[in-house]
Amino acid sequence: MGKKIGITYNLKTDIQLSAEDPADLNAEFDSEETLNFIIAALESGGHRVKKIGHVYNLIKHIEDLDVDIVFNIAEGFKGRNREAQVPLLLELFGVPYVGSDALTLGLTLDKIVAKKCFIADGLPTAPYFCAENAKDLKKLNTIGYPLIVKPRYEGTSKGLSPQSRVENLEQLTRQVELITQKYKQAALVEKFIRGTEFTVPVMGNENPQAMPVSQVKIDGKLDLGNNFFTFELVLAKDDSLQYACPAPIPPALTKKLQAIAVLAYKSVDCRDFGRVDFRVDEQGNLYILEINPLPSLAKLDVFNLFPQTIGSTYEKTVNQILNIALERYGLDQHQKVAHSKINAASHAGIPTGR
Ligand SMILES: Nc1ncnc2c1ncn2[C@@H]1O[C@H](COP(=O)(O)OP(=O)(O)O)[C@@H](O)[C@H]1O
Numbered sequence: 001m002g003k004k005i006g007i008t009y010n011l012k013t014d015i016q017l018s019a020e021d022p023a024d025l026n027a028e029f030d031s032e033e034t035l036n037f038i039i040a041a042l043e044s045g046g047h048r049v050k051k052i053g054h055v056y057n058l059i060k061h062i063e064d065l066d067v068d069i070v071f072n073i074a075e076g077f078k079g080r081n082r083e084a085q086v087p088l089l090l091e092l093f094g095v096p097y098v099g100s101d102a103l104t105l106g107l108t109l110d111k112i113v114a115k116k117c118f119i120a121d122g123l124p125t126a127p128y129f130c131a132e133n134a135k136d137l138k139k140l141n142t143i144g145y146p147l148i149v150k151p152r153y154e155g156t157s158k159g160l161s162p163q164s165r166v167e168n169l170e171q172l173t174r175q176v177e178l179i180t181q182k183y184k185q186a187a188l189v190e191k192f193i194r195g196t197e198f199t200v201p202v203m204g205n206e207n208p209q210a211m212p213v214s215q216v217k218i219d220g221k222l223d224l225g226n227n228f229f230t231f232e233l234v235l236a237k238d239d240s241l242q243y244a245c246p247a248p249i250p251p252a253l254t255k256k257l258q259a260i261a262v263l264a265y266k267s268v269d270c271r272d273f274g275r276v277d278f279r280v281d282e283q284g285n286l287y288i289l290e291i292n293p294l295p296s297l298a299k300l301d302v303f304n305l306f307p308q309t310i311g312s313t314y315e316k317t318v319n320q321i322l323n324i325a326l327e328r329y330g331l332d333q334h335q336k337v338a339h340s341k342i343n344a345a346s347h348a349g350i351p352t353g354r
């Protein structure tokens with residue numbers, strides 16, 4: 001039976017950039033094309049879709065959403081908790097939603113907190129240190145060079161340019177200054193992993209499954225060497241950045257990437273779907289770069305690529321993600337629960353705790 005699905009999202013047009021803002025401020029927000037692509041996929045599954053939009057719109061309508069479930073792809077506004085804003089509100093008002101909860105979205109957006117989870121669970125991730133400012137970097141750096149300097153809680157290669165790979169103290173100082181001043185957050189400084197790069201989608205809850213592995217190609221080359229995903233490459237309208245799917249690698253490496261992707265997904269309590277990014281060095285050592293519990297569902301991304309290699313389609317995959325979430329809430333049967341109504345009523349009568 002078709003469901004009423006609300007969709008929460010941020011469009012690039014949600015933010016008017018001011019002169020002081022970094023030019024990549026709204027980079028992770030979706031385009032109208034991606035939004036329509038997802039809506040069309042859900043409608044092809046027999047569902048009705050209601051656009052809710054960003055978190056401020058959600059606040060306006062939260063007591064009267066009249067939906068069975070929300071498909072959340074909203075990135076939120078400001079700071080490292082931004083991706084958690086929509087899920088937290090939906091949870092508070094008892095509205096079911098697709099994807100990871102606020103805790104997972106917050107802890108994974110902060111790449112350092114996520115790395116601490118991976119390390120605690122014995123999963124491989126690149127050696128790193130955190131630089132709050134450009135002081136004492138010589139003392140902090142026990143890793144050696146080359147290093148890569150990234151913002152602590154951004155995505156979509158924001159803050160990454162060819163200068164992000166640094167080979168000496170002078171370059172390191174310059175990049176840490178840039179991240180702390182322009183992006184107003186600490187820098188995550190990691191050992192630069194020379195070699196190849198992969199991304200692995202994972203779907204499911206009790207028994208999460210890794211999907212086919214995609215390998216990053218830059219300028220047609222699979223062996224990236226010192227190359228990496230800069231923001232400029234993400235924006236490029238040409239085909240300088242491509243994915244090979246399935247990755248043309250030995251089955252043993254595919255299995256290893258998939259097994260570790262599932263462990264990373266479990267390590268940070270991901271729900272329904274996610275995507276894990278890896279680099280593999282020239283000795284074959286594998287490192288988790290990050291996990292994305294809110295991976296892009298855009299036309300040019302891997303969720304529109306891997307389905308074709310397993311006899312599926314983008315539409316089926318999006319509906320599969322929805323069904324995984326419906327099943328988690330026990331809503332996959334023919335039952336219809338007016339969650340927003342029930343909870344709006346009970347919410348009204350709850351005295352505040354403190
Ligand atoms: N330790 C590293 N060694 C080599 N390249 C890296 C490293 N960390 C990140 N990169 C490059 O930078 C890109 C973006 O980094 P990532 O940690 O995935 O952040 P995000 O995708 O959230 O911006 C990666 O896809 C990769 O190409």
Ligand SMILES: [Mg+2]
Pocket residue numbers: 156157277289290
């Ligand atoms: Mg990434």
